[in-house]
Amino acid sequence: MAKVLIVCATRTGETMDIGNLIAEGVRISGHEAQVVKFNEIKKESDLEGFDGVVLGSATYHGDMIQGMKTILFLAEKANLEGKAGGAFGAFGWSGEAPDRIYDTMKNIFKMNMVGNPLRLKSASIQGGIKMAQDYGREIVAKLG
Numbered sequence: 001m002a003k004v005l006i007v008c009a010t011r012t013g014e015t016m017d018i019g020n021l022i023a024e025g026v027r028i029s030g031h032e033a034q035v036v037k038f039n040e041i042k043k044e045s046d047l048e049g050f051d052g053v054v055l056g057s058a059t060y061h062g063d064m065i066q067g068m069k070t071i072l073f074l075a076e077k078a079n080l081e082g083k084a085g086g087a088f089g090a091f092g093w094s095g096e097a098p099d100r101i102y103d104t105m106k107n108i109f110k111m112n113m114v115g116n117p118l119r120l121k122s123a124s125i126q127g128g129i130k131m132a133q134d135y136g137r138e139i140v141a142k143l144g
Contacts, residue, residue, distance in 0.1 A: 002031045002051040002143045004084070004136075009038040009057040009068035014090035017123040018132050019056050022088065025136020031143070033136070038067035044078040052084030052139050055105065057097040059089055064097035072104055084142035085111035086135060088118035095119040114138045 004026045008019040016037065023033035038057075040046070047053060053075070057068035087102035089095065098117035106113045118135045120128045 002140070003049070004031060004033045004052040004054060004139055004143075005047065005050040006033060006035045006054045006056065007038055007041060007071055008035065009065040009071070010090070011058055011060060011065065012090075014122060015056050015058045015088070018088055018090055018118070018120055018128070019054070021123050021129055021132030022054060022086070022118070022136040022139070025133035026140055027136075028133065029137050029140040031140055038065070038071050041071055041074060044074045047075055047078040047080065050083070051143050052086075053080055053111070054086040054088065054139060055101050056088040057101060059091040059095050059097040062094055062096055064089070064100060068097070068101065072101070075105075075109060080105070081110040083111050084114075084139055085109070086114040086118070086139050088120070088132075088135065090120055090122065092121070112142050114142055
């Protein structure tokens with residue numbers, strides 16, 4: 001059974017809700033998922049021991065939440081190359097954060113990324129629940 005870590009940076013809780021739905025998709029597929037808030041990750045070793053890592057941040061004023069930037073700096077030292085990865089986030093207007101996280105994970109960390117980042121205004125509207133669960137299933141498909 002593979003293990004996937006899902007790290008969320010959120011202001012209102014919406015990104016955490018999406019992260020929990022992604023975890024459901026991983027679990028439905030028969031694997032283990034752990035969802036944590038960004039401030040629970042203190043050092044790069046906290047990112048180790050997982051077969052996949054999914055990072056999510058809300059977009060706030062056109063950027064990711066500062067805590068996710070800290071996670072990305074830690075992750076750079078965590079040897080994530082080749083591991084399954086995904087990026088997601090909630091947004092109100094623009095939604096840039098998941099794209100920036102995704103690009104960093106793919107191009108800097110050299111992770112095996114799901115096709116695209118997941119951007120949702122809310123987990124509970126416009127099919128968001130299914131989209132997030134399906135994203136979890138896509139992560140599982142990348143686990144090999």
